[in-house]
Amino acid sequence: MIRTRMAPSPTGEYHIGHIRTLLFNYAYAKKFEGKFIIRIEDTDRKRYVEGAVPRILDTIKSFGLEWDEGPDIGGPYGPYTQSQRLEIYKKYALELVEKGCAYYCFCSREHLDKVRKESLAKREIPKYNRYCRELSLDEAKKRAENEPFVIRLKVPDNEVLEYEDLVLGKIAINSDNLDDQVLIKTDGFPTYHLAVVVDDHLMRITDIIRGSEWISSTPKHILLYRYFGWQMPKTAHIPVFLDPLSKGKMSKRKGSVSAQSFLDRGYLPEAMLNFLALLGWSPTDGKELFSLENFVKNFDIKSVNKANPIFDINKLNYFNGYYIRALSDKELLAKMLNFNPELKKADREKLAKIVALEKERLKTLGEFESLTKFFFNDRFNISDRDFVELLVPKGIGPKDIISHLRNTSNLLENAELWNLSTLKKLEAKLKDKAGELGWEVINVFSPIRVAVTGSAISPPLFESMEILGKEKTVGRIRNGIKILEKHIF
């Protein structure tokens, strides 16, 4: 059975690239009716961030992805948190020492730093000089009783280590490029390299899908699997996202790349997943819009692209808009309410209408607020000068606009019923008026639009007025007249 895993480190915000890697792992396992596992790799105590584990887990869930075994739900090969498995790593590390595949090292950090700096100065590859490698096992064991130590991997000389990557094909690296990697740190915690290998084996992981930044550490893992006498899982290294500006690896320092931040800005999980899937992979039928279910069905790790894609927000925006439009009005309303709890204070009926009106104008949920401010706030964020300029179209005198707005406000005030069908009749009437006045139709409606919404750009005018109500609509038009008069006379 196929078993894949994703192993987050609780060192901070979960990166959007990790969601993509996780998605591929998930899809690969599910496609073959296998299991997808979450494991927490918290072996770095210095970088450990309190509360990060539940936050990461919540984020993953928010994206609509689930796991079959993990730290919160357990499973047959737990615990799924590395800090709870220290004895296991120690046991296996010691086994390697006994076999002569690893050794105790007592070199101080200061000493190592010095050596490192020296080789750096000499423009050499900074590598551990294997000072402790030839210590006898008995002596090393004795010293280990009361001296701090690490356990290092014995890397063979000049040996080509080769593996077949599911995405990249054959990759070969000479062992001379490898350092005698630390396996157990002074604090007794394992390093990543020991912990992944041990856990992946113990948790029966069959396929490892991870970012391509791990390519060069895979040979260390090959060595470990060989020393333990274990079968190595298949590996697939997928390309990493590049930052659109720097063209370098998208990093936390270069802006909002945390997975959660996308949700916070109002990107829909389904749209994100769809977009993310397309970064490095494409469906054979060429249809770019698809559900998670469909992705799982069609995903093929072997057809993942090798080049690093640039994470371009443009296409994401298109996808998100598309997914928003695909929602029913009711669904969108529910999502909006959930996204911005402040909206719960608003009149539900009106809000529903506003949401329906804005649906095809939204790229993200987050835009809703600024787009619909005019519905809730009578004061527009615009200077009188700009307002007046918008109010009076070119080629038409301000006095004509004032009388046009006055007539309109009277017309609206006299409306017996304030509903869409009455308003549509008034709209038709105003349209006819354009002919009488000899005005362009747009010049009839634009001043009204500006007076009512505070902007030359708005959702459909009469639908907006219906939502706004008679009192506010008429009031706003009269206010527009007032400001016009003030600035003209």
Added chain:
RNA sequence: GGCCCCGUCGUCUAGCGGUUUAGGAUAUCUGGUUUUCAUCCAGAAGAUCGCGGGUUCAAAUCCCGCCGGGGUCACCA
């Protein structure tokens, strides 16, 4: 710098030696629908397939070199 990986329109990609005047999506621009915006529809522009050599009757597709980009060289993952 050493090592490893990669290189098709601005961007994401299809392409697996001839069916390719290199296809799609997005972004951009134009036109249509519309009282604005958006949606929708139609269309345009945009890639000498990084460059240079080979192999072949034939190369974006195979080989070599160069260049460019990325990754990695921790008691971080």
